[in-house]
Amino acid sequence: MKLEAAFGLSRYMSQPDCNDSMSGSRRGEGSLTRIKCQGCAVRTASLCSEVSDECANAIGRAFHRRRVPAGQVIYSSDQKNKIFAVVISGVVKLTNVRPDGRQQIVGLQFPAEFVGRPYSGTSNLLAEAASNLELCCFSGDAFEAIMRRYPELEGALLKRTLDSLDNAREWMFMLGRKTAHERVASLIYMIAERLTHPGNRKEPMETCRFESPLSRTEMADCLGLRLETVSRQLALLKAKGVLASSRNRTFDVRSMSELRRWSESPVE
Amino acid sequence: MKLEAAFGLSRYMSQPDCNDSMSGSRRGEGSLTRIKCQGCAVRTASLCSEVSDECANAIGRAFHRRRVPAGQVIYSSDQKNKIFAVVISGVVKLTNVRPDGRQQIVGLQFPAEFVGRPYSGTSNLLAEAASNLELCCFSGDAFEAIMRRYPELEGALLKRTLDSLDNAREWMFMLGRKTAHERVASLIYMIAERLTHPGNRKEPMETCRFESPLSRTEMADCLGLRLETVSRQLALLKAKGVLASSRNRTFDVRSMSELRRWSESPVE
DNA sequence: GCCCCGAGTTGATCGGCATCAAAGGCTCAA
DNA sequence: TTGAGCCTTTGATGCCGATCAACTCGGGGC
Structure with missing residues (x-):
């Protein structure tokens, strides 16, 4: 039963x-x-x-x-x-x-x-x-x-x-010191990680696909950016092949390791 | 005894x-x-x-x-x-x-x-x-x-x-959304408040004077700015009469209420 | 089909802060 | 007193992301 x-x-x-x-x-x-x-x-x-x-x-x-x-x-x-x-x-x-x-x-x-x-x-x-x-x-x-x-x-x-405090402090670094490109990569990486492994921390899959809980405006409000900037940086990540083109709220990560790399290096 | x-x-x-x-x-x-x-x-x-x-x-x-x-x-x-x-x-x-x-x-x-x-x-x-x-x-x-x-x-x-988490989240707003001018005012206000009322939260005095525990570089590292920007914003606050001119690490706040106002309004 | 509406994308320009550079001021030691 | 070294201030310039604006896309109602 x-x-x-x-x-x-x-x-x-x-x-x-x-x-x-x-x-x-x-x-x-x-x-x-x-x-x-x-x-x-x-x-x-x-x-x-x-x-x-x-x-x-x-x-x-x-x-x-x-x-x-x-x-x-x-x-x-x-x-x-x-x-x-x-x-x-x-x-x-x-x-x-x-x-x-x-x-x-x-x-x-x-x-x-x-x-x-x-x-x-x-x-x-x-x-x-x-x-x-x-x-x-x-x-x-x-x-x-x-x-x-x-x-x-x-x-x-x-x-x-x-x-939560550790997370908040990690986020503070992002808000204070990361470029727009790193910020967007960081956010997608974080969401992918936490959506696919709720509760515990494992090594993430190299590729994954998920529906974002956030609109572009909300992503911008997370990142201390404007929505236009978020949109442009997403276009860049798609051009690099880190994200595959998909519909607005559907994210298709082709390489989590690359995404992580971009989330920590300031150059484009 | x-x-x-x-x-x-x-x-x-x-x-x-x-x-x-x-x-x-x-x-x-x-x-x-x-x-x-x-x-x-x-x-x-x-x-x-x-x-x-x-x-x-x-x-x-x-x-x-x-x-x-x-x-x-x-x-x-x-x-x-x-x-x-x-x-x-x-x-x-x-x-x-x-x-x-x-x-x-x-x-x-x-x-x-x-x-x-x-x-x-x-x-x-x-x-x-x-x-x-x-x-x-x-x-x-x-x-x-x-x-x-x-x-x-x-x-x-x-x-x-x-x-601490509340404080961190307040700080995240600052890092994500405040201008350089507001940031510097926010930091000085926060330090003044916490140095003069350790542990508990009372209404702060309208004027106060204290030694900053932070150098310009450290202030910049708090605020997500460069030290030159911090220095310029401090000069502005002095020009407004919110701070009195004093030596590098000595802060002489002439009006905590004004300081608080500047820490929340984006215009100069 | 039609329009409408909100969300997202893309382009052009602007402005605030970073960056580079140089000079000022303080402390310390010779 | 002089000079070295560090921190801070001030000035000149450049760039990243904000802002303003136009356009595209997709979904829903009629």
Whole structure:
């Protein structure tokens, strides 16, 4: 018997704010979590995999699945009710937006990664669905209660936050010191790597093909460039044979090693 | 009787690698930590203030004080023995350096802040003393042992790591979207704020004066600019009356509110 | 088929910061 | 006092990416 069927995609409603009716607060024996999470595509890579069974059960009792269409806001700093989530599929973008209209994408959360800001900080970020999403969501209260009860969860979050910080600092180098050509190559390389190996870091395939979660404007907002510049640099990479010509959002990487090389050498 | 005297600056040796002889592993009753940490300038703001007495005692038993002269490396990614520390005084810079010579400063750690990367990640950072430092140091083994024994420490670290991530993301906006003029104003504002209010965030004074921990080259490496550009933008800020003319590393801010305004508006 | 609309591409020009160059100022030592 | 060496400032010029503008492409509605 396939347990996935009972929790498969067909059960999700298309309304963005509807919760899966099987989730919620019904008290469960230990095996409930096992059943609920069995079909989860990211269960071996997400933070749930790092905590004790008891903590995992508490998580299993509190989450609800949610689908979010591309473009919809997941949270913004001006709303009070916090939300936390693990990305099941799709990509979340974190944007720093200013009153004068300038904006910078400061983070992308891929499947198995965590979304949300515990201990409300000073940051002023907007989290949006870059593509259609499936999320494993927690209300702020529920998640914080679990965190207080199971400090090990803080440890798991700490590891992931440190990884995010490493990523952010790598990105800072790009924003401060790389040329436009390197930036575009870096972004495509990063997306290819993280889309094809969610959660863990393996050697990437030499060729790959994927749908970009980002438009040209969004790529530019990631890279500190304008969309015209992104477009030109993509044309250059195609001319070099690193990318194959394909439709707008479809990327066809012919050589990941070449792409990586271009992402680190300033000359054209 | 002044306890500070017993642990005052006069006891520090000038050799960078010498440890304070009073620190170390002598088993202590609860009050030992209280005595050792009593004179600590950052004890109310650092992460030690957020943990239980028992955990604080374990920390108190494990640390050693260390002075580090400006310019010296604290840790680099190629060395295996890890180190962790709380900054007592001075500023630590975290630099992302590449083989081709390009570099970007991706973090500054001020007094009361934490230095070190638990759970060794993928990042390739160099931590150096930007100014003369006093550190409260832990060996990698000692610190990780305490962390395993007292998970609450992970919670305290999580809070600080999340704050660092917020800071990094704010900095990413600067690197991606601000003009040279805004960048220089942002940096001076940030340094002034953090130097004059170590640890906590209050409204800054309208005027202030401080010694910069950074040379022009280092400021440029923070901002993704060249040192000549930094110099020109500083001249502009002086011409506007936001900064008063003073010697190279002495900054004399005449109006923090004006400085903040210039750090957010793209026009000159 | 038709138009419309938004996203992306390509071209022409502009401007801000980098780059190259030289001079000023401070510290230290002889 | 003088000169060396380093950091910083200031000036002249050039280039990369921004900006403005026109065009192409593809999809959807009628």
